[in-house]
Amino acid sequence: NELNGQLRIVIVGHVDHGKSTLIGRLLNDTGSLPDGKVEQVHEMSRKRGMPFEWAFVMDALQAERDQGITIDTTQIHFKTEQRPYVIIDAPGHTEFLKNMVTGASQADAALLVIDAAEGALEQSRRHAFLLHLLGVRQVAVAVNKMDRVDFDQYRFEAVSQEIRAYLAELGLHTSTVIPIAARHGDNIVTRSDKAPWYDGPTVVEALDAFRPQQAPTELPLRFPLQDVYKPDDRRILAGRIESGRLRVGDTLRFSPTGATATVVSIEGWNHSQPIVAAQAGQSIGITLDKRIFAERGHVAHHEEGAPYVTHRLGVRAFWLTSEPLAVGKTYTLKITTGEHRVTVESITAVIDIEDLSSTPAKAVHRNEVAEVVLRSRSPIAVDLASTLSRTGRGVLIDGHDVVGGCIVVEVDEGPAASA
Numbered sequence: 001n002e003l004n005g006q007l008r009i010v011i012v013g014h015v016d017h018g019k020s021t022l023i024g025r026l027l028n029d030t031g032s033l034p035d036g037k038v039e040q041v042h043e044m045s046r047k048r049g050m051p052f053e054w055a056f057v058m059d060a061l062q063a064e065r066d067q068g069i070t071i072d073t074t075q076i077h078f079k080t081e082q083r084p085y086v087i088i089d090a091p092g093h094t095e096f097l098k099n100m101v102t103g104a105s106q107a108d109a110a111l112l113v114i115d116a117a118e119g120a121l122e123q124s125r126r127h128a129f130l131l132h133l134l135g136v137r138q139v140a141v142a143v144n145k146m147d148r149v150d151f152d153q154y155r156f157e158a159v160s161q162e163i164r165a166y167l168a169e170l171g172l173h174t175s176t177v178i179p180i181a182a183r184h185g186d187n188i189v190t191r192s193d194k195a196p197w198y199d200g201p202t203v204v205e206a207l208d209a210f211r212p213q214q215a216p217t218e219l220p221l222r223f224p225l226q227d228v229y230k231p232d233d234r235r236i237l238a239g240r241i242e243s244g245r246l247r248v249g250d251t252l253r254f255s256p257t258g259a260t261a262t263v264v265s266i267e268g269w270n271h272s273q274p275i276v277a278a279q280a281g282q283s284i285g286i287t288l289d290k291r292i293f294a295e296r297g298h299v300a301h302h303e304e305g306a307p308y309v310t311h312r313l314g315v316r317a318f319w320l321t322s323e324p325l326a327v328g329k330t331y332t333l334k335i336t337t338g339e340h341r342v343t344v345e346s347i348t349a350v351i352d353i354e355d356l357s358s359t360p361a362k363a364v365h366r367n368e369v370a371e372v373v374l375r376s377r378s379p380i381a382v383d384l385a386s387t388l389s390r391t392g393r394g395v396l397i398d399g400h401d402v403v404g405g406c407i408v409v410e411v412d413e414g415p416a417a418s419a
């Protein structure tokens, strides 16, 4: 995440509240647009018989991608004086929710866009809920289209109070709320003179105040195995360290088996020098002092601060697909590299996105959030999302489709017993 000190952000909010327009403006007003793009947008707007439309900047960038210039179809880059940014998903992108839920787009921070005239609608709340669910804790709110309400301070305060209260209930406290008019560039990069009553940050100032998420090196070690292979006479256990650190000489335990062994060497992909230590965020291979049974999905850790090993776990799930989640159904739960067959034992409650109340239910429908109990035949090495977000979060797969995302909120067994 810290590549070039780059900050990864998502821009969320109800359709038509102005996310694309804000992106167009951010790119333009920070001087991040390639030459000729504004002219292209003029042309696109004219062709469609519309006034200049900033939201078309995204389309103009997309057109470039379609010609194969950029491989990644969802990432948009811009730069402030402070640092580079990447918007890791595009609003309106069909995979947007899925990417958010699967953590394919792990953001450092988020901007929630709300139309001043419409206020926070269900979709705005759902996105805020997802941010919370996915562990994005830095959120700024842009109350957009302030021109539609004549930059009325009282309207702004009303929308602001409402969304602040909702975010606070979710436990997202630090939010900055900014009155903007994306179409006209008010309070994006330049301070607006139409809202003299506002003395908080502009959108760019709010973004620049965010901090990159630190790689969780100080947390307990979690090294989920991706692969075990034998390039020669060595046997290398490969994967990405999700949290913590490990050193040559460390004794590791593997969950769920409980097997232990000592690290003899650490193999890096681009290192000619021997590596003695590695940390969260690095992809490495290790060799051990003895042969143990280990395979993809097993998690290496230290004796202290071991993960849970359980057959039964309580998750908060977000459902993505039209076929509802139901008691008795079986899915594949994928947590980092591990894949486990799980059956839905019970649905404790479905959470109402509007008021965050919970009610019992028999099924969970698309776009609903629910507390669900999953049972697995084989033991699963897992963490609570509140302590270790990477190994405490998973996706539910049906056939080949990702059908939901979930975070682990409850586990009823302890760490692995010694083998």
Ligand code: GDP
Residues within 6 Å of the ligand: 013, 014, 015, 016, 017, 018, 019, 020, 021, 022, 053, 054, 055, 091, 092, 144, 145, 146, 147, 148, 180, 181, 182, 183, 184
């Ligand atoms: P998205 O669906 O959230 O990406 O929304 P868009 O960026 O496509 O904007 C939806 C519509 O709102 C477009 O017609 C925009 O021109 C319009 N819009 C966006 N920002 C503003 C604004 O600040 N003021 C007004 N009056 N309209 C805006």
